[in-house]
Amino acid sequence: MPILETRALCHVYSQGTPFEKTAVHDISLAIEEGELLGVIGHTGSGKSTFIQHLNGLLKPSAGQVLFQGQDIHADKAALRAVRFGVGLVFQYPEYQLFEETVFRDIAFGPKNMGLGEAEIRERVYEAASFVGVGGELMEASPLELSGGQKRRVAIAGVIAMRPRVLILDEPTAGLDPAGRESILANISAFQRSTGAAVLLISHSMDDIARFARRMAVFHEGRLVMDDSPARVFDRADELKQMGLTVPMATEIALALRQRGVELPESVYTVKYLKKLLLERRGEARPC
Amino acid sequence: MLKDITLGQYFPGDTLIHRLDPRTKLIWLVGYITALFLAHNVWGYALMLGVLVLEAALGRIRPKTLLSGLKPLIFIVIFTAIINLFYGSGEALWEWWIFRITADGIRRAVFMALRIMLLICGSFLLTYTTSPLQLTDGLERLLEPLKKLRVPVSELAMMMSIALRFIPTLIEETDKIMSAQKARGASFDTGKLTERARALVPLLIPLFVSAFRRADELATAMECRCYHTGGQRTRMKQLVFARRDILTLLVLAGLLAAAIVLRGLGT
Numbered sequence: 001m002p003i004l005e006t007r008a009l010c011h012v013y014s015q016g017t018p019f020e021k022t023a024v025h026d027i028s029l030a031i032e033e034g035e036l037l038g039v040i041g042h043t044g045s046g047k048s049t050f051i052q053h054l055n056g057l058l059k060p061s062a063g064q065v066l067f068q069g070q071d072i073h074a075d076k077a078a079l080r081a082v083r084f085g086v087g088l089v090f091q092y093p094e095y096q097l098f099e100e101t102v103f104r105d106i107a108f109g110p111k112n113m114g115l116g117e118a119e120i121r122e123r124v125y126e127a128a129s130f131v132g133v134g135g136e137l138m139e140a141s142p143l144e145l146s147g148g149q150k151r152r153v154a155i156a157g158v159i160a161m162r163p164r165v166l167i168l169d170e171p172t173a174g175l176d177p178a179g180r181e182s183i184l185a186n187i188s189a190f191q192r193s194t195g196a197a198v199l200l201i202s203h204s205m206d207d208i209a210r211f212a213r214r215m216a217v218f219h220e221g222r223l224v225m226d227d228s229p230a231r232v233f234d235r236a237d238e239l240k241q242m243g244l245t246v247p248m249a250t251e252i253a254l255a256l257r258q259r260g261v262e263l264p265e266s267v268y269t270v271k272y273l274k275k276l277l278l279e280r281r282g283e284a285r286p287c
Numbered sequence: 288m289l290k291d292i293t294l295g296q297y298f299p300g301d302t303l304i305h306r307l308d309p310r311t312k313l314i315w316l317v318g319y320i321t322a323l324f325l326a327h328n329v330w331g332y333a334l335m336l337g338v339l340v341l342e343a344a345l346g347r348i349r350p351k352t353l354l355s356g357l358k359p360l361i362f363i364v365i366f367t368a369i370i371n372l373f374y375g376s377g378e379a380l381w382e383w384w385i386f387r388i389t390a391d392g393i394r395r396a397v398f399m400a401l402r403i404m405l406l407i408c409g410s411f412l413l414t415y416t417t418s419p420l421q422l423t424d425g426l427e428r429l430l431e432p433l434k435k436l437r438v439p440v441s442e443l444a445m446m447m448s449i450a451l452r453f454i455p456t457l458i459e460e461t462d463k464i465m466s467a468q469k470a471r472g473a474s475f476d477t478g479k480l481t482e483r484a485r486a487l488v489p490l491l492i493p494l495f496v497s498a499f500r501r502a503d504e505l506a507t508a509m510e511c512r513c514y515h516t517g518g519q520r521t522r523m524k525q526l527v528f529a530r531r532d533i534l535t536l537l538v539l540a541g542l543l544a545a546a547i548v549l550r551g552l553g554t
Contacts, residue, residue: 017352018298057466080472088470095460096467098492108489112472143496157471 001069002030003197004054004086004165009063011049023049025221026063031165031197036188038212038229039201042243046221047201048091051167054199055086068164084113087163091170093154097142102133102153105142109161127160128153130190132182148179155183159190166190167199172207180204184211209233209247209268217244230266249273297418303531304346304416309425311532316413318539322546323405330549332398335405338542339412346416356411357404368400419451428526442516449505457498464493 011024024046031037041047052058053065056072056079065072072082090096099105106127110120125135131152137145142153155171168187172180188211191198202208208215208229215232217225219242225232232239236246236254245251246268253267261280267273299305304312319338326332343353357364375392382388414422427444434440465475468489475486 052466055470057469080474083470083472088467090463090467090470093467095497096464096489096493098489108468108473109471161471 002066003033003068004031005029005066006050006053006060007064007066009050009053009065010061011046011053011058012061013049015061023221024053027223028063029216029223029226031199033164034191034195034197035214036191036198036200036212038208038215039199039218040203040205040208040215040244041218045218047218048169049221050218051088051169051199051201054165054167055083055088057083057088084109084161085163086165086167087158087161089155089158089166089168089171091173092151093158093171094147094150096157097150097154100141101139102128102142102145103138105153106156106160109157113161123160123162124156127156130159131156131186148175148183151175151179152183152186155187162194163196165197165199167201169201170203171200172202172204180207187211205233205245205247205268206249206270209249217242229268233268234265296415298348298352298415299418300347300416302345302347302416304342304412306531307535308526308528308532309417309421310429310526311528311535312413312417313422313425313429315535315539316409318543319409320406322543323402323409325543325546325550326398326402327550328552330552331546332401332405334542334545334549336401339405339408342409342412346412348412348415352415353408353411356415357407360403360407364400364403367403368396371399372396420448423448423451424522424524424526439516441520453498453501456501457494460497461490461494464490 006027006029009024009027010022013019013021013023027046027050039047039051049058053060056065059073067082067085070078072079097105099108103124106124107120110123115123124138128135128138133149133152133156137149137153142150145153151171155168159166166187171187172183175183184207187198187200190196200208200212212229215225215227215229216223217232217239224242225235225238233246233250236250239246246254249270249272250268253263253273257263263276267276307315319335323335326335343350372388372392372395373386375389375395377389377391379387379389380393417425423444426447427440430438430440430443469475473486473489475483475490477483478486
């Protein structure tokens with residue numbers, strides 16, 4: 001049984017007004033326990049609307065969202081428990097920080113869960129260590145931190161609820177390459193050590209290519225591809241038509257192939273491409 | 288949830304009402320409100336209601352949209368009606384302690400509620416059919432004579448257009464922060480009043496922080512483009528009175544005259 005699943009999910013904004021707009025069309029997607037699913041799509045492809053259904057912030061116009069097999073809207077009282085089970089980190093989450101200290105901000109979620117003092121403390125420190133926020137920052141004001149640190153604190157605020165599914169909307173947007181790298185590594189480590197499922201929205205194909213085992217591609221409110229990264233990136237032309245890019249390695253492989261270099265399909269990481277090219281070199285000049 | 292607030296929202300369209308000069312519409316609103324306060328009896332209110340319905344029909348604004356704008360203000364309407372209920376003169380229909388309700392009181396209550404609702408709906412019709420930019424433009428032009436008295440009309444108009452411009456942004460921002468806090472288990476619509484007030488802290492602090500940040504950014508951006516006060520500015524879109532504007536103003540004069548005449552009718 002998938003841990004989180006949508007069935008024929010539709011969402012229409014401002015229904016019945018001149019601004020009516022269907023943002024999400026008939027999406028059925030299942031997220032399995034412990035997997036890392038990458039979601040890509042152009043701005044306005046409906047991915048942000050889609051993820052807000054997964055923890056019940058938005059109510060589907062049609063269709064269902066199932067968490068651990070249960071329709072999340074079946075019982076209104078249980079909806080809050082779903083929010084703790086399905087952690088959602090919004091885009092630019094640092095804008096939601098409000099507490100006086102980092103510790104208290106991270107503790108906001110666990111406190112809302114009604115946990116005890118000791119348990120909260122343990123979770124806050126655990127979450128902070130997952131995202132690389134050291135104990136020395138715990139008493140600092142979150143508003144005085146650097147942009148990257150704020151982002152980490154905000155992510156920790158969700159991780160502290162120990163969600164079974166962690167959803168991140170562009171967690172690396174606007175960060176420098178080193179910051180991106182380390183946040184993605186943190187998320188990946190969190191996924192491996194807790195066994196939680198992670199749904200990662202990103203614009204960066206390279207990030208998705210490296211971390212996700214499965215990818216979903218959104219286009220104009222529809223789910224158009226749901227496959228392994230290799231199979232998705234094999235359809236590079238379609239992706240480009242949708243205004244999306246392919247990973248740099250795939251791009252290079254395509255260009256090389258056009259120039260007559262024989263390369264297998266499904267090249268999407270720099271590491272793999274490097275290996276292939278070195279092998280070829282080895283064949284060409286045996287010594 | 289917050290997106291459903293229609294307060295001050297503009298519904299683009301291409302009707303007669305939409306095409307009117309914003310100055311005409313502003314004058315119309317002032318005239319309409321004056322006539323509304325002149326209304327004193329059933330005939331007067333019937334006329335004002337009729338005019339509003341006609342306006343809405345011409346502007347293709349659905350009754351539902353218009354009424355939904357009333358929702359946030361319904362408390363004021365009810366409150367005023369209740370207060371008025373006890374201030375009638377004449378024979379008491381019902382009496383208890385210091386409270387007495389008279390036929391006159393009921394009439395006052397109904398009329399007062401109707402007056403406020405018409406006032407609100409009439410003003411909403413203006414904002415529904417006029418873009419904020421047009422509106423401030425019109426206001427600036429109408430208040431131009433005050434410049435002679437050293438009233439900073441252009442600056443006020445600029446402030447107003449910036450404020451209007453940022454209403455949707457702030458609403459969107461509020462929505463976003465609310466969702467983000469809800470995702471961490473915050474709840475804004477349950478609990479006792481004190482709990483609800485406390486629940487607003489995680490919403491208001493980030494909102495203020497971002498409002499100040501935005502204001503800073505905007506100020507810098509404006510300075511970079513050499514904005515300064517007191518400069519002579521020309522407009523990209525010149526406002527021109529058309530024939531329909533003159534006709535509308537004539538109708539308004541007629542409406543005011545009718546309101547005065549109806550006032551004399553009694554009951």
